[in-house]
Amino acid sequence: xxxxxxxxxxxxxxxxxxxxxxxxxxxxxxxxxxxxxxxxxxxxxxxxxxxxxxxxxxxxxxxxxxxxxxxxxxxxxxxxxxxxxxxxxxxxxxxxxxxxxxxxxxxxxxxxxxxxxxxxxxxxxxxxxxxxxxxxxxxxxxxxxxxxxxxxxxxxxxxxxxxxxxxxxxxxxxxxxxxxxxxxxxxxxxxxxxxxxxxxxxxxxxxxxxxxxxxxxxxxxxxxxxxxxxxxxxxxxxxxxxxxxxxxxxxxxxxxxxxxxxxxxxxxxxxxxxxxxxxxxxxxxxxxxxxxxxxxxxxxxxxxxxxxxxxxxxxxxxxxxxxxxxxxxxxxxxxxxx
Amino acid sequence: xxxxxxxxxxxxxxxxxxxxxxxxxxxxxxxxxxxxxxxxxxxxxxxxxxxxxxxxxxxxxxxxxxxxxxxxxxxxxxxxxxxxxxxxxxxxxxxxxxxxxxxxxxxxxxxxxxxxxxxxxxxxxxxxxxxxxxxxxxxxxxxxxxxxxxxxxxxxxxxxxxxxxxxxxxxxxxxxxxxxxxxxxxxxxxxxxxxxxxxxxxxxxxxxxxxxxxxxxxxxxxxxxxxxxxxxxxxxxxxxxxxxxxxxxxxxxxxxxxxxxxxxxxxxxxxxxxxxxxxxxxxxxxxxxxxxxxxxxxxxxxxxxxxxxxxxxxxxxxxxxxxxxxxxxxxxxxxxxxxxxxxxxxxxxxxxxxxxxxxxxxxxxxxxxxxxxxxxxxxxxxxxxxxxxxxxxxxxxxxxxxxxxxxxxxxxxxxxxxxxxxxxxxxxxxxxxxxxxxxxxxxxxxxxxxxxxxxxxxxxxxxxxxxxxxxxxxxxxxxxxxxxxxxxxxxxxxxxxxxxxxxxxxxxxxxxxxxx
Numbered sequence: 067x068x069x070x071x072x073x074x075x076x077x078x079x080x081x082x083x084x085x086x087x088x089x090x091x092x093x094x095x096x097x098x099x100x101x102x103x104x105x106x107x108x109x110x111x112x113x114x115x116x117x118x119x120x121x122x123x124x125x126x127x128x129x130x131x132x133x134x135x136x137x138x139x140x141x142x143x144x145x146x147x148x149x150x151x152x153x154x155x156x157x158x159x160x161x162x163x164x165x166x167x168x169x170x171x172x173x174x175x176x177x178x179x180x181x182x183x184x185x186x187x188x189x190x191x192x193x194x195x196x197x198x199x200x201x202x203x204x205x206x207x208x209x210x211x212x213x214x215x216x217x218x219x220x221x222x223x224x225x226x227x228x229x230x231x232x233x234x235x236x237x238x239x240x241x242x243x244x245x246x247x248x249x250x251x252x253x254x255x256x257x258x259x260x261x262x263x264x265x266x267x268x269x270x271x272x273x274x275x276x277x278x279x280x281x282x283x284x285x286x287x288x289x290x291x292x293x294x295x296x297x298x299x300x301x302x303x304x305x306x307x308x309x310x311x312x313x314x315x316x317x318x319x320x321x322x323x324x325x326x327x328x329x330x331x332x333x334x335x336x337x338x339x340x341x342x343x344x345x346x347x348x349x350x351x352x353x354x355x356x357x358x359x360x361x362x363x364x365x366x367x368x369x370x371x372x373x374x375x376x377x378x379x380x381x382x383x384x385x386x387x388x389x390x391x392x393x394x395x396x397x398x399x400x401x402x403x404x
Numbered sequence: 405x406x407x408x409x410x411x412x413x414x415x416x417x418x419x420x421x422x423x424x425x426x427x428x429x430x431x432x433x434x435x436x437x438x439x440x441x442x443x444x445x446x447x448x449x450x451x452x453x454x455x456x457x458x459x460x461x462x463x464x465x466x467x468x469x470x471x472x473x474x475x476x477x478x479x480x481x482x483x484x485x486x487x488x489x490x491x492x493x494x495x496x497x498x499x500x501x502x503x504x505x506x507x508x509x510x511x512x513x514x515x516x517x518x519x520x521x522x523x524x525x526x527x528x529x530x531x532x533x534x535x536x537x538x539x540x541x542x543x544x545x546x547x548x549x550x551x552x553x554x555x556x557x558x559x560x561x562x563x564x565x566x567x568x569x570x571x572x573x574x575x576x577x578x579x580x581x582x583x584x585x586x587x588x589x590x591x592x593x594x595x596x597x598x599x600x601x602x603x604x605x606x607x608x609x610x611x612x613x614x615x616x617x618x619x620x621x622x623x624x625x626x627x628x629x630x631x632x633x634x635x636x637x638x639x640x641x642x643x644x645x646x647x648x649x650x651x652x653x654x655x656x657x658x659x660x661x662x663x664x665x666x667x668x669x670x671x672x673x674x675x676x677x678x679x680x681x682x683x684x685x686x687x688x689x690x691x692x693x694x695x696x697x698x699x700x701x702x703x704x705x706x707x708x709x710x711x712x713x714x715x716x717x718x719x720x721x722x723x724x725x726x727x728x729x730x731x732x733x734x735x736x737x738x739x740x741x742x743x744x745x746x747x748x749x750x751x752x753x754x755x756x757x758x759x760x761x762x763x764x765x766x767x768x769x770x771x772x773x774x775x776x777x778x779x780x781x782x783x784x785x786x787x788x789x790x791x792x793x794x795x796x797x798x799x800x801x802x803x804x805x806x807x808x809x810x811x812x813x814x815x816x817x818x819x820x821x822x823x824x825x826x827x828x829x830x831x832x833x834x835x836x837x838x839x840x841x842x843x844x845x846x847x848x849x850x851x852x853x854x855x856x857x858x859x860x861x862x863x864x865x866x867x868x869x870x871x872x873x874x875x876x877x878x879x880x881x882x883x884x885x886x887x888x889x890x891x892x893x894x895x896x897x898x899x900x901x902x903x904x905x906x907x908x909x910x911x912x913x914x915x916x917x918x919x920x
Contacts, residue, residue, distance in 0.1 A: 099797035099798070099801060100797070102800070106453075106568075111837065149444065150447055151603070159604070230637060230640055230641060231637055232630070233605065237626075239606065240599060
């Protein structure tokens with residue numbers, strides 16, 4: 067297992083390098099110049115020339131690439147042209163906001179999707195199955211931004227239950243300060259015992275998390291259902307039934323366990339999907355995470371920021387895949403022996 | 405078992421006390437106002453800021469003078485200078501400074517501080533520093549006197565009221581440098597000081613208790629600036645009362661928003677205008693008659709009324725009609741296909757060469773639809789228009805180089821400080837290497853008249869205006885551009901806001917001057 071992990075880590079570095087090459091190439095081949103972005107609404111020719119020199123844009127592309135890679139290797143992702151701040155600081159600020167959003171959504175998707183899938187499989191082609199299917203397909207069929215806006219209209223515009231946007235009420239964020247220990251507002255406010263800020267953070271999470279959940283629920287539910295259906299048709303289940311074991315034990319101890327490997331795969335993929343989906347959700351809800359950041363960066367030709375986010379997301383995605391692969395060894399004893 | 409229960413109860417009690425005993429309120433505010441901004445502040449250093457920062461700058465900092473909106477009796481409102489005068493030769497400006505004013509960090513505002521702020525801006529050569537480029541020396545003979553000497557006559561009163569690069573800030577802050585500013589710090593003299601900046605989330609401005617202008621009970625004691633990128637979200641915030649001002653008002657929503665009970669939405673003149681610059685060096689638009697023909701193929705009224713939904717006026721020359729120095733005698737050429745056909749024939753350009761290219765920012769609906777309309781009208785007169793939409797950085801680079809430049813190039817312009825020469829120099833004065841003169845226009849006579857006007861702007865504004873009028877007429881006669889729209893600013897705000905005076909000189913709301 068450890069040798070496998072080491073091999074995978076080596077591969078990961080190779081893939082990241084590939085990602086680096088592709089994003090860099092795209093950023094230089096696609097038309098558009100980032101210089102105006104840095105300089106405000108009316109730069110002088112001297113300012114333009116200086117900015118180009120500063121960004122190294124007047125060097126050859128291979129030289130620019132070497133410079134970029136060596137900077138990245140030293141942990142320097144450059145300065146964002148749009149925010150004027152070091153990209154690394156921007157990413158650090160925003161990463162945890164995205165993490166809070168996607169992780170909560172993933173937990174809910176699993177807690178909701180797995181039982182729903184199991185129920186659909188066990189009571190195949192009954193009302194339970196049809197309802198679960200309808201509900202989850204609707205979530206998958208609607209574009210994420212539309213779900214977000216519909217939820218905003220209902221729960222903010224109509225019912226006034228939940229806030230429209232942002233991570234916390236502006237006045238509360240200022241008047242009830244708390245230390246940013248983890249960057250997860252829910253955790254930080256709890257650690258500080260700051261109940262008011264906690265409530266604000268929680269209420270601001272509801273709609274964006276719900277949006278992401280609805281968008282991802284279908285996949286988890288459907289895959290759980292299908293793998294469960296397959297497992298229930300296996301011989302060992304028939305044997306268990308013949309022994310007269312209770313349904314609960316059959317479904318949850320034997321059948322569900324057999325679905326663990328495909329489930330892990332799906333959950334890993336779902337997390338990747340959510341990182342992508344969070345781009346839209348964050349834009350709709352002004353969530354100050356990586357998604358909103360990358361949209362702003364792309365529309366403004368902010369190369370250093372785009373490359374930084376891409377690298378970070380690619381790394382996250384690859385690490386999650388690695389973790390999932392390693393978890394196979396944990397859940398399946400057969401893999402460990404081979 | 406009982407011990408276990410007891411332990412659980414104890415733990416629950418501890419948890420709930422921790423949760424209930426929350427942090428106390430640290431910064432109480434009784435009367436906040438919220439503005440939904442399009443984007444966050446990028447450059448916090450007042451010497452560098454040259455973009456969306458004015459909303460923050462104009463409330464936290466003050467210049468020497470504020471420029472008054474068009475139609476005011478006086479051109480300026482004294483800010484940190486109370487009196488000012490210029491020598492007869494127009495080279496020496498003397499400002500009497502307001503006494504007893506302190507920066508937010510407690511440093512006194514005086515002539516040395518003002519000298520430092522201007523000199524630092526000039527030396528850094530960042531942002532809009534060039535408005536001070538001609539300053540030869542700055543002296544501070546005593547604490548409340550500032551003397552600015554220039555190489556050539558300059559309108560230092562106008563320059564000192566610029567919305568960029570003219571704010572006064574604490575020398576202590578300058579010592580700490582740009583990095584300190586960019587952590588969200590500020591030290592001005594304005595009515596509000598920066599209380600908090602959470603990157604990408606919010607800027608909180610708090611009441612500056614010691615503000616020299618004083619406070620009344622009605623004033624807003626807190627300003628919340630929130631970056632909100634989606635206009636639908638902004639509109640929802642305004643409707644619910646969560647925001648009192650929004651920055652993105654879709655042009656087709658002005659009327660419907662105004663029908664809402666608690667919202668006022670309307671459009672007022674700005675100093676932003678849009679034009680298509682016509683290349684004067686490139687065939688066939690190097691032919692003056694051909695250019696004039698193009699200006700008659702533009703359907704001015706339809707563009708303004710339909711495409712801009714009425715939130716613009718038909719442009720009358722290069723200077724917006726509400727800015728001083730605008731030549732009222734200038735009329736738009738008017739949509740006149742017959743006259744255009746006549747001019748096309750007269751031009752002597754063979755019909756086979758009646759082909760022009762037209763570049764514009766592709767993401768702008770207004771540009772796109774205006775260009776499509778022009779293309780259709782031109783086609784009826786026999787002129788083929790090839791549309792080249794693109795991203796600004798790309799089309800700008802192409803337009804600068806005569807080889808790759810289009811015949812028509814979109815351009816929207818507004819002044820750095822309130823002067824008509826901003827357009828006349830920036831867009832049409834001869835440039836050795838084209839930067840914004842994308843008409844590639846070069847007319848020595850025009851340059852001469854313009855330069856003479858610029859030299860008189862500080863000392864004899866009436867004379868300067870005479871020259872500016874002549875220069876504007878030359879541009880119309882030479883048909884260097886299709887000047888088609890003076891853009892209006894669209895406002896949407898809570899209707900209970902009183903005292904709002906929108907000033908085209910500043911891209912900002914002055915929160916200290918308004919109330920509920």
